[in-house]
Amino acid sequence: MTILLLGSGGREHALAWKLTQSPFCEKLLVAPGNAGTAQIATNVNTSVTDFQAIKTIVLQEQVAMVVVGPEDPLVQGIYDFFQNDDQLKNISVIGPSKLGAQLEGSKEFAKKFLIRHGIPTAAYDSFTKETVEEGCAFLETLSPPYVLKADGLAAGKGVVILSELQAAQTELRQMLLESKFGQASAKVVIEEFLEGIELSCFVLTDGKNYKILPTAKDYKRIGVGDTGLNTGGMGAISPVPFADSVLMDKIEQRIVIPTVKGLQEENIPYRGFIFIGLINVKGEPMVIEYNVRMGDPETEVVIPRLKNDLVELFSAVAQQKLNTVNLEIDSRSAATVMLVSGGYPEDYQKGKVISGIDSVEDSIVFHAGTKAENGQILSNGGRVLAVTSFGDDFQQAVKKSYQNINKLYFDTMYYRPDIGFDLLG
Template sequence: MTILLLGSGGREHAFAWKMIQSPLCTQLFVAPGNAGTDAIATNVNISPTDFQAIKKLVLEENIEMVVVGPEDPLVQGIFDFFKNDNQLQSIPVIGPSKVGAQLEGSKEFAKEFMVKHRVPTAAYDSFTKETVEKGCRFLETLQPPYVLKADGLAAGKGVLILQNLKEAQQELRNMLVGAKFGQASSKVVIEEFLDGIELSCFVLTDGKNYKILPTAKDYKRIGEGDTGLNTGGMGAISPVPFADAVLMEKIEKRIVIPTVEGLQKDAIPYQGFIFIGLINVKGEPIVIEYNVRMGDPETEVVIPRLKNDLVELFIAVANQKLDEVELEIDSRSATTVMVVSGGYPEDYEKGKEISGIENIEDSIVFHAGTKTENGKVVSNGGRVLAVTSYGKDFQEAIKKSYQNINQLHFDTMYYRKDIGFDLLG
């Protein structure tokens, strides 16, 4: 079948890498893609949110399935766009409906959904510009640190964790009155802080059946020892060593099942991934947030551990027959390390020529922010490459990733040298 994959990051390169291994995938288009997808599929210079251009491509190329990588087209309603168009409605879109995508598109919607369906989560309240002073008073009722979350999409950067009450109150004003995160922070959710260790649980659902994919843990901050600014993710490991059978059973019973059943009860069409950001507080899993797509860089460690044919899984999702599929998972660990542009997540330069990719051995290089220019691969984003490796445990896998990163070079290149540091000992 001919498939269209939307997106341009490391997540999309990992999807493409896996999908082209399927005998069911005869042709793969990626819009807009990157230098990595360009080498294995057909890149098309179309934005994932340009629905009319996507429609034209789908009809011209007889595309039979659309797989959505990033959150923006989902929140903007690409699933509904296809379902409501006579020419497109028979083509499956792997991703939730517009209302389902609100689980990520609105922190308040997600919180209300969790409370309604008794999914364990932190206590919270939400505020607007008009109620900013009420929000400041609410902060006074909490213990530090204080968690402020922009309600809308802020590219993974709309969450502030602050120790000082006065600073938290000032930042709340900056977000609501000063529009620190633009439209995304026109509403802000204030949440109680949970102290524990984070992990990500990924679920693939057809709307009634579900499969739990391998767990992963990512490392968000730019500096070693988890210091400095938040990023889109600097590396990841799978599986999470502390996610034992007892914890996974609690996650399934208390979180996954109520979430999938909640979607059905609320009549929310949902055929795609649910990324559940969790925190393990003294052995009890509590939901921090939902995302409505796979994480990045977690995809670069989860998908390589999946032995199943990914296209076959997507067809099962489209036909609501996921219960007929048995998941097969590679028992090895997988790790990925993100190589980023100097200055990221703040100002950085693009267009730096990348060398050494051809020298990588025993690791997979997934392109994130790259493009092909005059036959050369150059940097085209903050997060540039993800180097993924297998090992008998995450220590062996991470060692391979670091050995192979030594083969890579581009001007101002930076990476964290301590991925997995908190899981040792």
């Protein structure tokens, strides 16, 4: 079959890498893709939110399946667009409905869903510019640190954690009154802070059945020791060493099952990934957030550990037959380290020549923000490359990635040298 994959990051390169290994994938189109996807698939220069252009490609190329990588087209309703079009409704879309995508598109929607279904999460309240002073008063009732979340999509940067009450109140006013995160912060959710260690649980569901994919942990801060600004993610490891069978059973019984059941009870069409951001509070898992797609850079460690044919897996999702599939997972650990442009996540330069990719051995280089030009590969984003390796444990996998990073170069290249640091000992 011909498959169309939407997106242009490291997540999409990892998905493309896996999809093209399937004998059922005769042709893979990636829109818009990057220099990495161009080497294994056909890039199509189309925006992921231009649904009419996507329709044209799907009909021209006789696409049988659309795999949605990023959140924007999901939140804007690409699943519904296909369902409501007579020419498209029989084409499989891997991704939730517009209503299902509100689990990521609105922090308030997600919190209400969690509480309705008795799923453990932090106490919260939400505020708008009309109630900003009530929000400031609410902050006074909490113990520091203070967690402020823009309600809408803010490219992974809409969460602020502050230790001073006055700073939190100032931040709230900036978010609501000065539109610090644009329309995303027209409403702000304030949560109690949960102390613990984070992990990500990935679920693939057809709306009735589900499979729990390998766990992963990503590293969001730009600086060593988890310091500095939040990024889209600087690296990840899978599996998470502390996610033992006891914790995973709690996650499944208290969080995964009620989530999938809740979607069914509320008649929310959902055929795709659920990324559950969790925090382990003294052995008790609690939900920080939902995402409605795979994480990036977690995809770069989760997908390589899947032994299953990804096209078969997605076909089972589309047909609501996921219960007939046995998930096969590579027992080895995987680690990925992200190479980013100097200055990221603030101002950075693009167009830097990347060298050394061909000399990498025993690791996979996934392109995140790259483009091909005049026979060269250039940086084209804040996060540029993800170097993924396998090992008997995560330390071995991380070490292998760092060894191969020494062979790579582009001007201003930066990476975290301590991925996995908090899991030692």
